[in-house]
Amino acid sequence: MKLLGMFLGIVIISITCIIDDIKTIKPIQKLAGQLLAAIVAVGFGVRIEDITLPFLNTIEMQEMFSSIITVIWIVGVTNAINLIDGLDGLSSGISVISAISLLIIFVLNDSPMVAILLITALAGALVGFLPFNFAPAKTFIGDTGSNFLGFSLSIISILGVAKTYTAAVIVLPLIVLGLPLFDTFWAIIRRLIKGKSIKAIFKADKGHLHHRIVAKGFSQKQAVLILYGISATFGIFAVIMLESGIWKALSFLLMVIVAISLGYRNFKTEKIDNQRYECIECKYIYNPKFGNEKAGIPPGTPFEDLPDDWVCPVCGEGKDMFEIHQ
């Protein structure tokens, strides 16, 4: 029954996306399609069951409450994977990493066989597909693909944590999918503050994590790899938490953060020191490696350390006529 619900949901999501491809529909109509798909899946029994809140004791309320939470989870994950699809290989790669993390968690947790089979199939298909989707991409997963991925991941993670005895397992998919979920959550907050209306949520902007990383001077490929790394860290964190508890997981996270901040520092100084600058006027390139010996600038002098009265040795323009050479 649950599988039928999942299948019908995928059909509804796909039809919505195909209609969107043919004649662009409004974001709110697309959201309605996703909501319908989620409600159908919940109607067929896909539900986060283990939520027990101290104040909501009646069974009826719990069922209603867990249904609402489940719909929010499905629609949230679907949109998160869809929204992160901004660079080649990003959403499919994040999905592979999430699927593999979930697979490990399900096996360790003795999750229902159906969830283990489904997540293995999804991970396997994605691993085969990823080389063609990584930059420069030969194939794209498109809107339908990323909606399918997000929807499947959200449902399979519910199937995997169903009937679990340890309450902590419920939060593991949330951690595994932490990166896209956080990015989407932050996008919503950002757009609400900026646009000051509910409608603004649907306005695309350039504030996503991958935009920010590229804006910091990383290439698209590097940005994708950095986000893979963050996603893998979330996945490993979740696995450690399941196996050894929250404190070991937190110390792992702390170690990663320390390692990254040390590495980033080295990376940054190296990058700035070797940065070449180009004269806008005559295209002369100042290379720190060679300096400018005629003007008494020794090799190894970064552009930033050149004296203020230094001028272009070719055309005589000042430092302010130089820009970073890509």
Ligand SMILES: [Zn+2]
């Ligand atoms: Zn010049």
